[in-house]
Amino acid sequence: MDDQTKPPLRDGPSRRGLFGAFGLAAGALAxxxxxxxxxxxxxxxxxxxxxxxxEHRLTxxxxxxxxxxxxxxMDLTGAxxxxxxxxxxxxxVHVDGSRVLSCLTLAISAEGRKVVTIEGLAKDGELHxxxxxFIDHDGFQCGYCTPxxxxxxxxxxxxxxxxxxxxxxxxxxxxxxxxxxxxxxVAAIRQARGQMGAA
Amino acid sequence: MRPFVYDRAATIDRAVxxxxxxxxxxxxxxxxxxxxxxxxxDLMKLDVMTPQTVIDITPLKPSLRxxxxxxxxxxxGAGVTMAEAAGHDGVRTQYPVIADSLKLAASAQIRNMATLxxxxxxxxxxxxxxxxxxxxxxxxxxGSGCEALTGPNxxxxxxxxxxxxxxxxxxxxxxxxxxLEAQVEVDGPDGRxxxxxxxxxxxxxxxxxxxxxKPGELITGFFVPPGAWTRSSLYLKIRDRASYxxxxxxxxVALDLDGDVVRDVRIGLGGMAYRPWRAREAEALxxxxxxxxxxxxxxxxxxxxxxxxxxxxxxKPELGRRTLVRALxxxxxxxx
Numbered sequence: 270m271d272d273q274t275k276p277p278l279r280d281g282p283s284r285r286g287l288f289g290a291f292g293l294a295a296g297a298l299a300x301x302x303x304x305x306x307x308x309x310x311x312x313x314x315x316x317x318x319x320x321x322x323x324e325h326r327l328t329x330x331x332x333x334x335x336x337x338x339x340x341x342x343m344d345l346t347g348a349x350x351x352x353x354x355x356x357x358x359x360x361x362v363h364v365d366g367s368r369v370l371s372c373l374t375l376a377i378s379a380e381g382r383k384v385v386t387i388e389g390l391a392k393d394g395e396l397h398x399x400x401x402x403f404i405d406h407d408g409f410q411c412g413y414c415t416p417x418x419x420x421x422x423x424x425x426x427x428x429x430x431x432x433x434x435x436x437x438x439x440x441x442x443x444x445x446x447x448x449x450x451x452x453x454x455v456a457a458i459r460q461a462r463g464q465m466g467a468a
Numbered sequence: 469m470r471p472f473v474y475d476r477a478a479t480i481d482r483a484v485x486x487x488x489x490x491x492x493x494x495x496x497x498x499x500x501x502x503x504x505x506x507x508x509x510d511l512m513k514l515d516v517m518t519p520q521t522v523i524d525i526t527p528l529k530p531s532l533r534x535x536x537x538x539x540x541x542x543x544x545g546a547g548v549t550m551a552e553a554a555g556h557d558g559v560r561t562q563y564p565v566i567a568d569s570l571k572l573a574a575s576a577q578i579r580n581m582a583t584l585x586x587x588x589x590x591x592x593x594x595x596x597x598x599x600x601x602x603x604x605x606x607x608x609x610x611g612s613g614c615e616a617l618t619g620p621n622x623x624x625x626x627x628x629x630x631x632x633x634x635x636x637x638x639x640x641x642x643x644x645x646x647x648l649e650a651q652v653e654v655d656g657p658d659g660r661x662x663x664x665x666x667x668x669x670x671x672x673x674x675x676x677x678x679x680x681x682k683p684g685e686l687i688t689g690f691f692v693p694p695g696a697w698t699r700s701s702l703y704l705k706i707r708d709r710a711s712y713x714x715x716x717x718x719x720x721v722a723l724d725l726d727g728d729v730v731r732d733v734r735i736g737l738g739g740m741a742y743r744p745w746r747a748r749e750a751e752a753l754x755x756x757x758x759x760x761x762x763x764x765x766x767x768x769x770x771x772x773x774x775x776x777x778x779x780x781x782x783x784k785p786e787l788g789r790r791t792l793v794r795a796l797x798x799x800x801x802x803x804x
Contacts, residue, residue, distance in 0.1 A: 309475035309521065331474040334509070354510050358577060367551075367580045373509045374581070377474055378502070378524050421577065430576070442711035443575020 316377050320345065321389030331377055336360045338376035339386060347387035347416040351445070358444035361417040362386045368424035387416035390423065398464035399423050402457035410448035418444045422458045423465070431462045469512050473521045477528060480655050480686065486523045488657040488684030494677055495591060496608075501525050501686060503547065504582035506574075507590045515600050516591075516608060525686070529583070532688055537562055542692040546585030546653075550574065550641070553584060563692060565647065565701035565720050569640040572705045575712045585687035588642045588652075588668065588744075589679060592635035593714055594624065606632045607675040614675075622780035623716060626788070628742035629776050633675035635742065638714045642669070642744040644703055647720040647736030650692045656685035665690065669743035697722035697732050700802040704795040706739065706787060715739030717787045719795035723759075725803045730754045735792065737771060740784045747771035750792065759800050761793070768792040 316329045320343060327342050336353075339345040339362070348371055351359030355373040362371045363385040390397040399419050402408070409415045421444045425431050430440035437455050446454065477483035487499055495511070500519040502508050503526065511517040525547075532547030537558030544553055553559055554570035574582065582590075596602045596615040604613035616624055616634050625636040642665070650665040668679050681687070692698070701722035707713040720736035733754050735747040750767035757763050768789040775785040 309473040311471065311473045314474065332469045332471065354513065355506055355578060358575065361577055368577050369581050370506075370577045373505050375474070375502070375505065375509065375524070378505070378526055425576065428576075439711050440576050443577045 310377070314377060317380055318343075318376060318384060319382070320384045321386060327376075329376055331375070333376045334372050335362070335364075335374040335376045335379050335384065336371035339371060339384075345386050345388050348420075349413055349416060351414065351417075356445075357414070357417075358421060359414050359417040361420045361444065363420060363424060366427075368421050385420075387420055390419070397423065399426070399457070399461040402461035402464070403454070405460065406453045406457040407450075408453040408457040409446070409450050414444060414446045414448075418446065418454055422454070422461065425458065426462050426465050431458055434459070469509075470515070470518050472512075472519055474524065475521060476524045476526075480528060480531070480688065483523055483525050483528060483686055484656055484684050486521070486684075487686060489521075494679070496676065497683065499523065501586075503529070503586045504549070504578075506578050506582045507586060511591060511598070514598055516598060532583075532585070535559065539694060541694045542566075542698075544584055544690045544692070546583060546687045546689050548584050550579035550582050550584065550587060551576070554579065561699070563644075563648070563698050563701065565644045565698070565703045565722055566641065566692070568703035569644040569705075569720060572703060573640045584641065584690065587639060588645070588665075588687070590639050591678075593638045594635040595620075597635060607635055607678070610674070610676045617778060620780055621778045623714070624778065624781050625742045626740050626775040626777050626781055626784045627737065627745050627772070628671060630672040630675075630742075633672040633742070634776075634778060635672075635675065636739065637669065637741060637743045637745075639744070640703065640705060640715060640718060640738055643718060643736040643738035644701075644720045645690060645692070645736075646744040646746050647722055647734040648692050648695075648698065648701075649734065650690050652687055653689040653691065654681060654685045655688050656682055658682070660688075662691070666744070666746060672742050695722070695724070695732070695734075697724040697734055700724065700799055701734075702795060702799050702802065704791055704798065706791050717784065717791040719788075719792045721792075721795040721799040723796070723799040723803065725759065725800060728758045728760075728800070730757055730759050733796075735767075735771065735796075737788065737792065740775075740788050747792070749773070754796075759796065761797065764793045764796040765789070767796065 313328050316327050318325045349359040351357035353372045355370045360372040365382045399422050425440045431437050437458050498520040502522045502524045529547035532545040534545045535556050536543040550570045554567050560567040596605045597607050604615050624634040645665045651662050652665050653662050704719050705715045706717040716739050718738035722734040724732040733751050735750050737745040750771035753767045772785040772788045
């Protein structure tokens with residue numbers, strides 16, 4: 270479902286009704302009797318994101334995930350939406366240098382942090398050693414999971430979790446490849462590991 | 469995902485203040501804290517959790533991100549990520565059961581995101597709980613019934629279950645904490661308090677009330693007391709895949725041997741219980757006795773004695789027994 274364009278509420282009975290007992294709390298939320306001023310945002314909010322070294326000033330529905338913000342609002346469609354539930358790894362990006370799942374990150378939560386996507390990996394038109402290694406070893410078939418695989422693999426090497434093939438398999442297990450290109454992905458990471466170390 | 473008010477808390481006081489506007493601290497509460505987001509956002513997308521306000525406590529993380537090890541024990545800040553704790557030298561060498569439980573859980577990406585405070589409160593993976601198109605789920609809709617009792621229940625719990633709910637507690641870290649008699653530090657509208665970790669997760673009589681934290685209370689850290697047993701400790705996790713899968717049986721064992729005689733032992737069981745499970749009967753049988761394979765088997769039988777199985781999970785008591793025997797014997801070898 271596209272959070273930006275669809276009406277927020279579905280047809281049918283609202284589960285809100287089940288929480289009738291919490292009506293008091295809901296009322297309190299509308300006008301919180303707290304000393305500090307409420308700062309909450311509902312609906313749309315201004316969100317500034319730093320992606321691949323560039324600042325993007327956006328106005329987003331607060332529900333927008335980092336993945337949807339990248340794909341639908343910044344035209345950065347490299348990160349893929351596979352399961353949208355943090356199970357497949359296709360949406361993997363780097364936030365402040367560590368690999369995370371952009372589908373389980375709210376865009377507004379990523380404010381003030383440095384996001385790097387597959388589009389930000391190549392430098393001056395030259396592929397990152399991991400990108401080249403995936404080509405050299407044919408580390409994909411359909412390619413849908415590949416941006417996530419590569420972002421995850423770069424972090425895997427940087428973390429020091431690519432010393433052995435077993436380590437690579439264990440620490441890459443959060444990236445599913447339904448074409449089962451796994452042996453070639455392991456070979457690609459093995460190659461890039463040395464080149465990244467030298468860089 | 470339904471609309472919600474997004475708010476940020478830059479201090480613990482502010483988080484507690486905002487969180488206090490809720491009638492319940494449970495999954496159905498209208499105000500939820502957001503840390504790593506790996507449970508809350510997942511369940512919000514599934515329409516299982518429908519908070520009206522989400523309080524982002526990510527800005528708190530630096531203050532909750534400390535790990536302290538020393539003669540007085542181990543303190544883990546609630547904002548420490550799973551990856552940070554799993555990779556910490558002091559945790560790895562002094563409390564291997566904790567490092568193992570974290571390293572063997574989830575994926576590298578999730579371990580980078582998920583915090584320890586949120587990890588212990590992760591929700592069950594019961595398919596009926598996670599899919600609101602099933603109308604009967606006592607955990608989601610109090611009093612509605614339980615589909616899992618008669619539906620596919622291969623991954624459901626056999627220890628600590630009731631006729632109201634057989635959902636399995638899915639986590640690993642909490643099993644290590646319960647075994648090591650950890651304490652939880654919370655901050656809330658009534659101030660700070662510490663409670664035994666074992667008292668956090670509740671039994672299945674009212675499945676929708678999962679934990680004993682009060683509205684607005686925020687976990688700030690965990691304290692693990694020192695003991696001769698923490699160094700010779702391990703987490704053995706049995707699962708359907710070699711990696712990135714929840715346990716179908718697991719054992720957290722911490723052992724202090726005098727020669728081959730058990731001076732002290734701590735045992736937690738996971739992957740088969742309604743909540744993080746401490747196997748006290750097994751511990752009592754082992755204490756003061758030589759740790760033979762027979763003794764380990766007798767202890768494991770005692771640990772699973774109260775198991776209640778359903779159609780598809782009848783394999784679990786035997787798997788649980790074998791898992792615990794192997795964990796005990798492996799822990800004994802760590803001492804040698």
